Amino acid sequence: LAQFLASHEHLSWLHDINTSKWDKAHSTLKTLAAKETKYAARKKTLLSISKLAALASDQPQDLIQQQVGGINNELQLLFFQENLPAEVLQNKGLDADNMPVLAPHDLIQLYVGPENDRANEHDFNKALDLMQYIDEDDPAYEGLKLHIWGRALLKDDWSSISTDEPLSACSHTVFFKTVELAFKNGVDLQEYLPDVDMLLSSEELGGLKDNSSFQYLVRAGYEQIQRVMTQE
Amino acid sequence: VTAALEAATSEEDRRKIRAIDWLVFDESQRAEALKQSNAVMRTFLAMKKHAAAKEVFEKIPSGSVDVINRQWQIQNGSAPLPAEDDNAIREYICIQTFLMAHDAFNDWFTHFHHNKPHRPKLQEGANFTEKVKHEHREQEYEVEVSRWHHSLSLQTDDVVSKIYNVLLFPDGWMVDQRMESDEDEGRTHQLDLLRQLCLPTMALLLHTVLHETRRYADCMVLADIIASEQHQLYTVFRRDELQRFLQKLRDSSIQLLDQNLDPLGYQVSS
Incomplete structure (x- = not known):
């Protein structure tokens, strides 16, 4: 049995546990988790056992902490998937107990896209948090940023907002509530908030793009955001 | 198993238990009585004297939380309970x-190991009448076994959910939610020790229940709970306890392989 277990990667960690090779069990399980696409739940358990194996090893504490940190990062991504609103899962025909592993791109889309009809500032902030999992060199990176904020802008009916007191009038919009929450959560807005001209000319906005009072309100809000950020 | 899980109640313990009767006598002193009882129960739990702890628990009148709130309001109006009273109530729960989890485990253990019906034996060279009788006893046995399985399944669900209530206690079992200005360091230290003593044991008992009842895939999912950052359970395990726990998961995994499933209990595709 030992030899059989050792010769198959998806089983070798069982042999490693039996022979107290905790570090090896940790890395094999982590590799298996990275390859897992079929079930999010299976990926979670592979990562969890991998984490426990790292903690069970007698390596230096800082190395263990580094390994645990890496696993936690992966578990956090699954946490975003587990916490998708029930409505979104239903709209996408996903079964919470049998979901495949979704990529960060997909998760961002699901949090801000039409599947999440009732998306609020918390959903948009989750999408911003998920940006950490997208490589900056990824060709989709800039597009995703624009997409998140563009979708946030589309949540409100801007034509009904008065331009007399732009700052207070805009403060209840999903877009500005998202900014406020992100600011409070310590999200790097310099990095994740796109240039105002880019955002306002984004195709995503459709007809809203040509609405001058909308343009005015968002620009006024942006100025305020810039002021607050430079004060920090 | 029982010996390792339970220590006997001594005469000295009996005196401590009897003293609780005096403490709960006066309703206006109930908050103080609860704190004293908690302290006694902490000591008993630390020594695995669960029967003694339970005796103390049963001496605290069941409506005590209401009594404490009412007594506080009589004297202090609508001001919130002091942190130490709040913490004591939470600790009591x-x-x-x-x-409750401990009792459920004992019941389950008794049912699993001692109540299982025995298969009737047929003597060699039995005559016709004896064979007929035996057949009849066999049928009765089958009925009893299926009854035993049914109630085992109910008891297993019960103990599993009660142990999960401990492991997943909102915001952590034996974790104070309010900080006091003059914190009782001795008490805080005891709470930490109890977490380290009781939670790994509870996790292992849960594994035992799930494994013995062949719920092997559920055993593997236990890893999710222990490793989770939200519940922080892995932080109360010593290294050797984690190793032992991983060995147990391995045992369950081997059983799953034996059923032609993958190591975590999923169908093997292709």
Whole structure:
């Protein structure tokens, strides 16, 4: 049995546990988790056992902490998937107990896209948090940023907002509530908030793009955001 | 198993238990009585004297939380309870949750190991009448076994959910939610020790229940709970306890392989 277990990667960690090779069990399980696409739940358990194996090893504490940190990062991504609103899962025909592993791109889309009809500032902030999992060199990176904020802008009916007191009038919009929450959560807005001209000319906005009072309100809000950020 | 899980109640313990009767006598002193009882129960739990802890618990009148709130309002109006009273109430509920899980495990253990019906034996060279009788006893046995399985399944669900109530106690079992200005360091230290003593044991008992009842895939999912950052359970395990726990998961995994499933209990595709 030992030899059989050792010769198959998806089983070798069982042999490693039996022979107290905790570090090896940790890395094999982590590799298996990275390859897992079929079930999010299976990926979670592979990562969890991998984490426990790292903690069970007698390596230096800082190395263990580094390994645990890496696993936690992966578990956090699954946490975003587990916490998708029930409505979104239903709209996408996903079964919470049998979901495949979704990529960060997909998760961002699901949090801000039409599947999440009732998306609020918390959903948009989750999408911003998920940006950490997208490589900056990824060709989709800039597009995703624009997409998140563009979708946030589309949540409100801007034509009904008065331009007399732009700052207070805009403060209840999903877009500005998202900014406020992100600011409070310590999200790097310099990095994740796109240039105002880019955002306002984004195709995503459709007809809203040509609405001058909308343009005015968002620009006024942006100025305020810039002021607050430079004060920090 | 029982010997390792339970220590006997001594005469000295009996005196401590009897003293609780005096403490709960006066309703206006109930908050103080609860704190004293908690302290006694903490000591008993630390020595695995669960029967003694339960006796103390049963001496605290069941409506005590209401009594404490009412007494506080009589004297202080609508001001919120002081942190130490709040913490004591929470601790009392944590202890209750633990004792309930412990009882459920004992019941399950008895049912699993001692109540299982025995298959009737047929003597060699039995005559016709004896054979007919035996057949009849066999049928009765089958009925009893299926009854035993049914009630085992119910008891297993019960003990599993009660142990989960301890492991997943909102915001952590035996974790104070309010900080006091003059914190009782001795008490805080005891709470930490109890977490380190009781939670890994509870996790292992849960594994035992799931494994013995062949719920192997559920055993593997236990890893998710222990490793989770939200619940922080892995932080109360010593290294050797984690190693032992991983060995147990391995045992369950081997059983799953034996059923032609993958190591975590999923169907093997292709």
